[in-house]
Amino acid sequence: MSTRKLNVLVYTGTGTTIASVRQCIYTLRRLLSPNYAVIPLTESALLKEPWAPTAVLLVVPGGADLNYCRVLNGTGNRIIDAFVRRGGSYLGFCAGGYYGCARCEFEVGHPERGMEVVGSRELGFFLGTCRGGAFAGFRYASEVGARAVRLDVRKEAFAGAGVLPESFRSYYNGGGVFVDAGRMGEAGVEVLASYEEELNVDGGEGTAALVYCKVGAGGVILTGPHPEFAAVNLEPHPDVEGYDEVISALAEDDEHRTNFLKACLAKLGLEVNHDNTSIPSLSKLYLSALDPEVVGGLLTSFDTIIDKDGKGRELIRGENDTFLIERQDSRWEAVDDLSSALESAHISTKDSGAAKSRYDAGQAAAVDGLVDYNKVLKTVVPHETSWPGPKETPYFNHADYYASLQEFRRREAEAYEWGDTLMYGEVVTSTNTLLEKNTSLLAQLPTGFTMAATTQIAGRGRGTNVWIAPPGCMIFSTVVNHPAHLGQDRPVVFIQYLAAIAIVEAVRSYDGRLRDGAYADIPIRLKWPNDVYAQDPANPWRDTAKKVPNFVKIGGILTNCAYSAGNYQMVVGVGINTTNGQPTTSLDALLTRFSQRHNLPPFRIERLLARLLTRFESLYRDFVRNGFTRDMEERYYDAWLHSGQVVTLEAEGGVTAKVVGITRDWGLLKAQELGIDGRATGKVWALQSDENSFDFWKGLVKRKV
Template identity: 50%
Template sequence: MPGGADMGYCRILNGKGNRRIKQYVEMGGRYLGLCAGGYYGCAKCEFEVGVKGMEVIGERELAFFPGMCKGLAFPGFVYHSEAGMRAAELKVATKQLTDVEAAVPERLKAYYNGGGFFVDAMKYADKGVEILATYEDQVATADEQKSNKAAIVYCKVGEGSVILTGPHPEFSGTNLNRDEPTGPQGYDKLVDALVEDEQYRILFMTACLRKLGLDIRAETQHSVPSLSGLHLTASQPIVVSELLQSWQEAGLIADNVIKGENDTFLIGSALQSDAFDLGRVKAAVATASDPVGGLEPEDPPKTLMAHETSLPQSKDTPNFDHHAFYTHLRNYHSQQKESEATFGKILIYGEVVTSTSTMLEKNPTWLAEVPNGLTATATTQLAGRGRGTNVWVSPPGSLMFSTVMRHSLALSTSAPVVFVQYLAALAIVAGIQTYDKGYARLPVRLKWPNDIYALDPTRPASENAYVKIGGILVNSSYAGGDYTLIVGVGLNVLNAAPTTSLAQLAAKAALPAPSLERLLASILANFEGLYLRFCRTGFDTVFEQSYYRSWLHSEQIVTLETQGGVKARIKGISTDWGLLVAEELGFGDRETGKRWELQSDSNSFDFFRGLVRRKI
């Protein structure tokens, strides 16, 4: 449960929500409450008592910690500001963390901004409370300093475990701007102190998470990898030269630099290792116009290596075989009834990127000159994106890509742009099923509107236990008579965690694990074939039947939260605007004749609870 302000949590979760959280923990779940999430996990919260406009006093329903969390621990807090920030020195109760198989520091500095302390925590030892860390400095609002300095506590709750914090031991000082204008005097030195203790912070957080009972694997205990260079390739290398020429003519490239609204790209040539005249590059970056939302000073330019004569060798891109990808792409394109061999023809690959979708979307001037079908892919994403504000790290073993599409406004009636997300879902299923012989048997399904699910191979088939293995995000903009779409896809191909993967499904079917390069080629070829037919026929009966064969919801009975909790049966999606169609059920589950058509942007489908709810 993150930081912020816990009153918002109360408004949304009081009652049923908190009962479910508490039941989850008591039955063996884990709860990690950070700052506001720490206040929220206590029986009582007191915050800035007597301060007008800031005071919060009240009981809290979760009550994992049976006492009170009181704040501020240190003065100066201002909402949406760094004014009250400090590098709080913590003394760690190493004896409480000795059985977690990790080295634990005796002291560390942690980011603090508005958190509390846990009053008289030691008095609740007989109720399963342990103090994991205390504040070394004097706590502002404590009456008895010796007993009131608990900064982080562990609580045993039923079969589950809880850790509540006042500071933010999960937060890395490397994320802070030393020149933050709202920070206190000496803010830069506070940031430096946090960065200096970064390894201690990681060790402590690892110990805390293991204390909760979580599996912290050795390979995850390293800092976030640095961003890598990008490789621009094409099925025919001459296409790369032609593309660079078109960007030059459009005024995008100046002194081997593309200055986008969000990123700066340094164009390099694979023909020469000293492709950059660094003096000219620095000058170009310094003199380029600074657009709204432009490059932050601390963001390094991205290298875009253009391969104009040949594809990268394995030593250049050890985690992605370009030769295999383009070979499979040609083969799969040739199998399509309708194909222009455009999707995937041009590829941008990076071993480590922030987000393939963000890289394209946040640089609209460059995006306007990117050809239809260009695809960006990566081995690791540090800020993968989903619906709403969902963001996550996507590790190696996942297939992550974003494809640029141009969809004509003239097709708005016959082939509405909203159906592209459904075509992408169909393409993923088709790309898997036509990957190779035997793959058509893999139990992969679609959850409305944009998720990919698979039958969990570790559980009995009779349970019909489907788990998420992928998702789709389509972002669109409009200019010059065309929609520009960025279709982003994330698919777990090789990783058993956190749910399952295609490799596990294949193993259960006695099939070899799929390769990322070949699967990407298969999905792109199927996507283009489906899209070209869609432009010609619209979302016709053939598309409908194909979609319903793969989705999870046919005739499913659900509760419509947006309609006051009425009971309804899912009938399909409308063929005009792709809305979810549901018909009301009355007594004895008889249809009443009342029908709803629900938008995906406003609703989310909780498949396992049979609930169509408002998207928050």
């Protein structure tokens, strides 16, 4: 399988500040999506989980580096150092910059202030000292010492970087200067930017504000200031003299700051997003049905969870989100109330006229700044007489979807219900979150109710992971109410395997022919338990001579389950790169590279969604009747990547075992234990993951059977 690394991890453990973490994640997602997933990394995950093999960059944000030392000295720092020396990258902002140096000196000679910090640091990526504060006035948890410092950019350090400013102003609050960095060129140190103003400490040659260090096979950038802080995310502090001017100065130089940061990330080998558009805002959710009259009945079933506010608006107040039901005669009311909805989510509305234009309820406008999307009112537009038209949903053709659904149902005798009702949003937080986290709404939804989207801005993966879901990715979640009395003989764990089989068979039978169709040779595979892989069209062979294919991830399955009213209520989420080439590859690219039949039409998301739902429904109905049959098991094995794979049971002292399948009771991984001679010992183990967020195949633990 491909070794391409897609995770950018932001450390969020002891010592980091909430503001620094939020600014860091916001800026990195804006500059790196959809090419990478920017994911929070706790101190426990850093110390115990196998994050390094899938990470391209570790980011340590601002805070207090003494606390970093307290929890990471020893084991943590050895893990970080090995990650970098083996080719990873490290980016330390402010406290993360101090932490990456061989020595930290902060407020030396001022013990009366209670802030003096002096001592060596284990990582030592920069072999010298970071000395601060570079400017006077710092106070912990305060903006009193904050300022907009001007940085002179060393363009010679960014060969081929494109547009770069001569200088720009950056947020600063307590950072240091990298002493004598200008003399360390022979040690692999480059000054990326220097302070223009006179410093409060001796910075030596270079007055270096940001440095790059070559460390083993990897690269490191350390900063004194906070170039990741965007002015739009800074809140006014009337009690701090001159702070408004700081925000204004930073706002004026924001484009320069962004271009400089892009150059820094590119220097670390990352592929940045050169589109300066902001993260899109949430769009309306359009509720429709194959038979539009069904929508009215569904709304009636919502009566017990709909209430009216003081303005007479119909609201569903879910456990995580609030939904406004915007019937055809209430659209203008929603626009009138838009400003208050944005304010409740902490979106600035200083210019109310501009805000109403930018955040028009019918548009997927861009949002600048941090937003609590859980607090944004979600508008649901029911279509009780017709399907949404192209003006309302320009990126999803409802007529194509429903026509395809009917076409495939004529070929699938067991498919006649799933996908009948569809809620679609051009831009949503997460289709799984909107259903699974709002249990009162979920309890009213029938099996087969589906939510689809064009773009997710908070897509979820396993554990704390996020799923990169740019336009061109088929994104949907479907409700499955699995009767609890079937739980013993028809365990819910197998439903994710049914979804996996459905994905492969839907792609291969996109033309409607389940066997020997025109799309049957598309090289799509399954990685246990919930990832979808495909042969990389750009680099198809891991070993060309032996014809060992190279696979990359193109999708995944996320299942959530809760019990309610005699059912296991499952939300099965699926994301598949369909027409988008980033961050890995897409079904369309596979079609062009591997199809043995020429001139096949590209995949349409609407048609593929309909095909997948009909396949999934047919498989589920067979499962309810007959259980997870031998035929289903063989179809799953035909598509997976693991037959004969040897795994190491780390918790058992390095015992090895060969994968032979999944258990038929609870869907665990079944493996034959191997002796030191590589032969089977006769023992068979059922394996499950330790539930780390990064790799199910690391940390496998055995369960006796």
